Amino acid sequence: MAGSSKPDWSDLHAKFQSTLRSRPQLLPPQESLLVAVSGGQDSVCLLKLLLDLQPNWRWHLAVAHCDHQMRPDSATNAQHVSEVTGHWNLSFYQKTAEQPLQGEAAARSWRYHALIALAETHGFSRIVTGHTKSDRAETLLHNLIRGSGLDGLAALTWQRPLTENVQLVRPMLEIGRSQTTQFCQHFHLPIWEDSTNQETRYTRNQIRLHLIPALEAINPQVQTHLATTAELLDADVEYLESIAKTLYTQVSQPNLPQLNRQLLADAPLSLQRRVIRQFLIQWLPHAPNFAQVEKVTHLIAAPNRSQTDPFPGGRIACVHHPWIELKL
Numbered sequence: 001m002a003g004s005s006k007p008d009w010s011d012l013h014a015k016f017q018s019t020l021r022s023r024p025q026l027l028p029p030q031e032s033l034l035v036a037v038s039g040g041q042d043s044v045c046l047l048k049l050l051l052d053l054q055p056n057w058r059w060h061l062a063v064a065h066c067d068h069q070m071r072p073d074s075a076t077n078a079q080h081v082s083e084v085t086g087h088w089n090l091s092f093y094q095k096t097a098e099q100p101l102q103g104e105a106a107a108r109s110w111r112y113h114a115l116i117a118l119a120e121t122h123g124f125s126r127i128v129t130g131h132t133k134s135d136r137a138e139t140l141l142h143n144l145i146r147g148s149g150l151d152g153l154a155a156l157t158w159q160r161p162l163t164e165n166v167q168l169v170r171p172m173l174e175i176g177r178s179q180t181t182q183f184c185q186h187f188h189l190p191i192w193e194d195s196t197n198q199e200t201r202y203t204r205n206q207i208r209l210h211l212i213p214a215l216e217a218i219n220p221q222v223q224t225h226l227a228t229t230a231e232l233l234d235a236d237v238e239y240l241e242s243i244a245k246t247l248y249t250q251v252s253q254p255n256l257p258q259l260n261r262q263l264l265a266d267a268p269l270s271l272q273r274r275v276i277r278q279f280l281i282q283w284l285p286h287a288p289n290f291a292q293v294e295k296v297t298h299l300i301a302a303p304n305r306s307q308t309d310p311f312p313g314g315r316i317a318c319v320h321h322p323w324i325e326l327k328l
């Protein structure tokens, strides 16, 4: 395995460094970074890049691995990451699920909680993941197929707060998976091959193995173009969300589940939907889906005393002019 004390500078090192310089808020010098390493090529590539740049940037680096217990070889996978980390003289933190997790979504949700807990406990301000440009393109397509709005298409942002003290950072969004493959081969990095990667069991793998190659046959640059689309939409989402947030404070009551529909009536539909989504997120136990947001949006112009069916948890939205109220 190639050491990190005298890095053999590659094009990818230069590209990565240039991304960090052009986005100085991502991984500022001396920051404490908890690198989320699955053992796969993307996160191992990320770890080597960070290690090689570390002398200049003086970060405090450590590695976190989450064992979802979803595969029979998951403990060996964790052991592999621990050994790679030891070889590079970094601290290693692991979380193991108490019981095998069911499905990708459950695994992801548990993983983020586990990573946040590790970061909070050990004083890391940033969790850094190996998401690539290819992941961004695949996530955009995945969300498009599911009928997502702008927010889902602005897939995988560079950085977002997870808690008051911890940020999630994805510094490899300009790097494609073929580049991480080449990098790992060039430096003989020890990669853990995920046994589910080549299976088409999950939608995301189907997108990766079938849809992207079909789109690349039409336009070889499709991954870059999709990632650019996500980047553009991300800025639009940020802008719309900031206006919606201001409008929400103007039309809502601080501690009551009420919205002033008279004030909302003149806003564009796009903002009405965003405000109502924020309202439902604040007052319902689960994030609302599109149909639920639509039902409440229709109440803006509905006759007095109109109401929706009950939402999960039993609340209904009803019109009590000029208010839309959530009631039990």
Ligand SMILES: Nc1ncnc2c1ncn2[C@@H]1O[C@H](COP(=O)(O)OP(=O)(O)OP(=O)(O)O)[C@@H](O)[C@H]1O
Residues within 6 Å of the ligand: 035, 036, 037, 038, 042, 043, 064, 065, 066, 067, 068, 104, 108, 111, 128, 129, 130, 131, 135
């Ligand atoms: N078991 C794990 N332990 C630690 N980090 C992990 C693990 N699995 C994934 N990661 C981190 O998440 C990144 C993305 O991995 P992957 O694409 O497999 O996840 P995902 O389920 O699609 O997650 P997301 O919804 O966040 O995209 C990896 O590069 C790595 O940084």
